[in-house]
Amino acid sequence: MEELLQRLASLDPAAEGAVRAIAYFDKLVEGRAGLEAFVRAAAILAGCPAGLHDPDRHVLVRMHPDGHRLEAGSFHGEWPMVELAGGEGGRVWLERDAGPSPTDVIILERLAVGVRLVLDRTRGRGPARDPASVEALLSADISANVRRQAARRIALPADPQVKVVAMLAEPDSAVPESADLSRWSAQLGRVLAAIVPADLEPETSVRIGLGPAVESADLPRSWHGALQALRLTGIDGPRRVRFEDLGGMGIIAERISPADALVDDVLAIRAAQDQIPAALATLTALVEHDSLRAAAAALYLHHSTLQARIPRLATILGYRPDTAFGRNRLHIALVLNRINLNGPLP
Structure with missing residues (x-):
């Protein structure tokens, strides 16, 4: 094998790297190595961190190319990866921002095969949805x-x-x-x-x-x-x-049931929405922000424009929504409005 690798290295370095990776993973399979050994091998061969996540079995392993285990972390969509066969959402990956090289593809494929063998041997098949x-x-x-x-x-x-x-x-x-x-x-x-x-x-x-x-x-x-x-x-x-x-x-x-939530204050909110464009968004912003300026900024309005809307809204609602008491009353009305619109839930 070593003689073959040397000959390949002189002819095609990429092919030599691929064969070396295959041989490396084959040895791990023969030795019945564990998950960390497989992920560590991928990290060393690729020269970058490698990861494994099998959500069915609650397995998450990340290894550094120097051989030590890394803290749990999320997979980034731009990294090269291969999905694990036979499960939902399981994958192995290399934490490399550039696209995968031909050798990376071989490493990931062999890593996925090895990991699947270990998981099936030690933890059984993932459960079916039930x-x-x-x-x-x-x-x-x-x-x-x-x-x-x-x-x-x-x-x-x-x-x-x-x-x-x-x-x-x-x-x-x-x-x-x-x-x-x-x-x-x-x-x-x-x-x-x-x-x-x-x-x-x-x-x-x-x-x-x-x-x-x-x-x-x-x-x-x-x-x-x-x-x-x-x-x-x-x-x-x-x-x-x-x-x-x-x-x-x-x-x-x-x-409070959806039917009971349809009180007069909720009907007033809907009347305001019918009569004033973006009234619901305006009332929501008044509740969610501490000041008129902050509410206006959230609505991409000048604060004077928002202030000019308040009297008309107050006329329809029956109270001023920019006072402390009015904001509390409006907040409850908006909550009841959502309960009514969401309707019956299990």
Whole structure:
């Protein structure tokens, strides 16, 4: 083999590098090496950090080319990578901003094959999606024993904390597919519920409510909190709401039905929207910012232009929205408006 490598090096350095990489990984396979050894080999051969992420098995490994393990980090879309076969969202990558060289392609392909062999040998195949088991885990009416069985079926870890993400797409769009959000998910009515690690902040364009972090046995509480948070999202307001940020607003979200939320102050907001262009955006900015100047800047208006709108808005609303009391009243009205527009949720 060494003689062949030397001859290839004199003829084609790239081919010599590819054969050397194949031989390196073949030795690791024969020696039944572990995950770190495979990722370390890729980093050394490529001369840059290499990574592995298998979300089905909660495996994340990054290695430096000098051989030491790096802290957990996210994959960047511009890095060369190869997806792992047989799972959802699993990949190996090289942390190189330039495009992959021919040798990089060989390294990644051999790394992916080796990693898959190790994972299948040591941790079994990744679990298939099982929405029924996810639904059982979120139900408060299911016994603890049935919930434990459901957690085992989807390979949900018992120790790390998790949380529920409740997602609601707009009528003309759909909840996007994502490995992080589809692995442990179930469609419950109009809402897609997903169980995710407690520290995950999912990136998605749809409106989401984030439940509190809990042990897996307490997932119904996180699901309940995620729905409360989701009820307070809106096209006119926040698209991502955390249960921990609700405070007393959580009681409003929990106890007021969409029908009961349609009070006179909500009807007044809708009347203002019908009569004044961008009234809803203006009222939302008044609530979300501490001053007229800050609200005007958010609306890309001069503060005097915004100030001139206030009297007409006050006439329609029945109170001035730029006073302390008026802002509080307007804030509650906007919250009720979102609850009504969101309609019944699971």
